[in-house]
Amino acid sequence: MIKIIENQDQSHQIAKMLLNIGAIQLSLQKPFVWSSGWNSPIYCDNRLSLSFPEVRSYIKNLLAEQIKLNYPEVEAIAGVATAGIPQGALVAEQLGLPFLYVRSKPKGHGMENMIEGKITKNQQVVLIEDLVSTGGSSLKAAQALKEAEFKILGMVAIFTYGFDTARQNFGEANIPLVCLSDYNTLIEEALQQGIISEKEVELLKGWRENPAAWTNDPQKSKVV
Amino acid sequence: MIKIIENQDQSHQIAKMLLNIGAIQLSLQKPFVWSSGWNSPIYCDNRLSLSFPEVRSYIKNLLAEQIKLNYPEVEAIAGVATAGIPQGALVAEQLGLPFLYVRSKPKGHGMENMIEGKITKNQQVVLIEDLVSTGGSSLKAAQALKEAEFKILGMVAIFTYGFDTARQNFGEANIPLVCLSDYNTLIEEALQQGIISEKEVELLKGWRENPAAWTNDPQKSKVV
Numbered sequence: 001m002i003k004i005i006e007n008q009d010q011s012h013q014i015a016k017m018l019l020n021i022g023a024i025q026l027s028l029q030k031p032f033v034w035s036s037g038w039n040s041p042i043y044c045d046n047r048l049s050l051s052f053p054e055v056r057s058y059i060k061n062l063l064a065e066q067i068k069l070n071y072p073e074v075e076a077i078a079g080v081a082t083a084g085i086p087q088g089a090l091v092a093e094q095l096g097l098p099f100l101y102v103r104s105k106p107k108g109h110g111m112e113n114m115i116e117g118k119i120t121k122n123q124q125v126v127l128i129e130d131l132v133s134t135g136g137s138s139l140k141a142a143q144a145l146k147e148a149e150f151k152i153l154g155m156v157a158i159f160t161y162g163f164d165t166a167r168q169n170f171g172e173a174n175i176p177l178v179c180l181s182d183y184n185t186l187i188e189e190a191l192q193q194g195i196i197s198e199k200e201v202e203l204l205k206g207w208r209e210n211p212a213a214w215t216n217d218p219q220k221s222k223v224v
Numbered sequence: 225m226i227k228i229i230e231n232q233d234q235s236h237q238i239a240k241m242l243l244n245i246g247a248i249q250l251s252l253q254k255p256f257v258w259s260s261g262w263n264s265p266i267y268c269d270n271r272l273s274l275s276f277p278e279v280r281s282y283i284k285n286l287l288a289e290q291i292k293l294n295y296p297e298v299e300a301i302a303g304v305a306t307a308g309i310p311q312g313a314l315v316a317e318q319l320g321l322p323f324l325y326v327r328s329k330p331k332g333h334g335m336e337n338m339i340e341g342k343i344t345k346n347q348q349v350v351l352i353e354d355l356v357s358t359g360g361s362s363l364k365a366a367q368a369l370k371e372a373e374f375k376i377l378g379m380v381a382i383f384t385y386g387f388d389t390a391r392q393n394f395g396e397a398n399i400p401l402v403c404l405s406d407y408n409t410l411i412e413e414a415l416q417q418g419i420i421s422e423k424e425v426e427l428l429k430g431w432r433e434n435p436a437a438w439t440n441d442p443q444k445s446k447v448v
Contacts, residue, residue, distance in 0.1 A: 050324065053322060079310070086312070089314055117272060
């Protein structure tokens with residue numbers, strides 16, 4: 001249920017822009033430590049793109065385009081808090097549609113309290129997400145909208161790591177996800193730009209296969 | 225340092241729209257209880273306006289217009305989390321300026337972690353706020369930007385209750401605030417629309433003078 005946009009020039013352009021502005025950083029020598037405790041050769045902060053009007057507009061236009069293409073019946077746009085809110089609002093404005101956002105935690109009791117904006121039962125909604133890792137928080141937001149009786153058409157995200165877990169989670173939830181770019185595209189783009197070597201490509205691919213156990217030691221990071 | 229936009233047709237139009245879509249509700253018979261514990265005859269959820277494209281665009285255009293008018297040197301727009309993020313992003317896009325947002329709490333240690341987006345020292349920034357009550361959260365966001373060495377030109381908000389505390393807090397922080405509409409305008413508009421009576425105007429004004437001690441009993445709610 002997860003797909004990357006078909007136009008490879010566009011998915012490469014997104015990867016290129018995110019690398020250029022430092023929103024995505026690769027560091028094999030000195031891996032990042034994620035809040036989950038994982039060692040990772042990649043760090044992604046797409047929120048930086050909001051500070052670059054050209055990158056922001058490019059992303060907005062592609063998100064809006066993909067929504068029209070994949071979910072033509074869309075009636076409202078929902079942003080997944082917090083990082084999905086700004087691009088969600090921009091896309092809703094671009095498409096002239098109602099906007100809502102979904103908190104990561106309810107303000108009070110009940111899932112309905114996670115939603116800000118007008119609750120309209122049976123309204124067909126598309127969610128906007130900044131970054132998909134395991135898909136946990138995105139699908140929690142979708143669940144809150146479902147419980148408020150929205151009809152979820154699907155989701156659009158800027159970037160996905162392409163973890164199997166995400167594929168499984170979105171499949172189980174039966175929610176389609178379209179991503180503007182992904183980890184594979186990023187690796188190709190970084191190689192083309194000379195940011196990484198052919199050798200490093202394998203190390204980077206190893207991380208994606210088994211992120212929890214990955215180290216930057218080629219002997220240890222083999223997929224088990 | 226707090227002013228309401230000069231064009232009264234516009235500030236009335238904002239009040240009218242917020243009343244019409246139910247973003248602002250008045251209830252004298254059965255007052256609302258705010259999270260602070262205050263009894264209040266008014267409840268304000270401007271986030272609802274995001275679900276009404278015409279209202280949302282009208283607000284966006286007025287915010288952008290006021291920024292150009294009051295802070296022509298503006299270089300970046302910052303949204304105050306969470307409610308100020310969507311309109312902040314729309315205004316930044318409208319003006320073609322970089323966007324940032326400021327969390328209400330730091331993610332980790334240090335105030336700088338409250339800011340999402342690109343930190344650019346000495347950049348001249350205008351903050352977008354949804355609703356001003358005492359001004360506490362808005363000024364905390366401004367403080368975080370100051371500590372990251374941004375230059376705060378001022379703030380623009382959709383609505384203010386017009387509390388003296390806010391006037392005092394913004395004055396002390398030496399930060400100008402422009403509001404699209406306010407409690408007084410709302411009362412005038414609600415009276416014109418026949419939502420409230422002349423008698424109720426006095427009760428409503430009493431709340432604003434002394435919100436902490438207010439009840440809807442005219443004998444008790446007098447200003448002391």
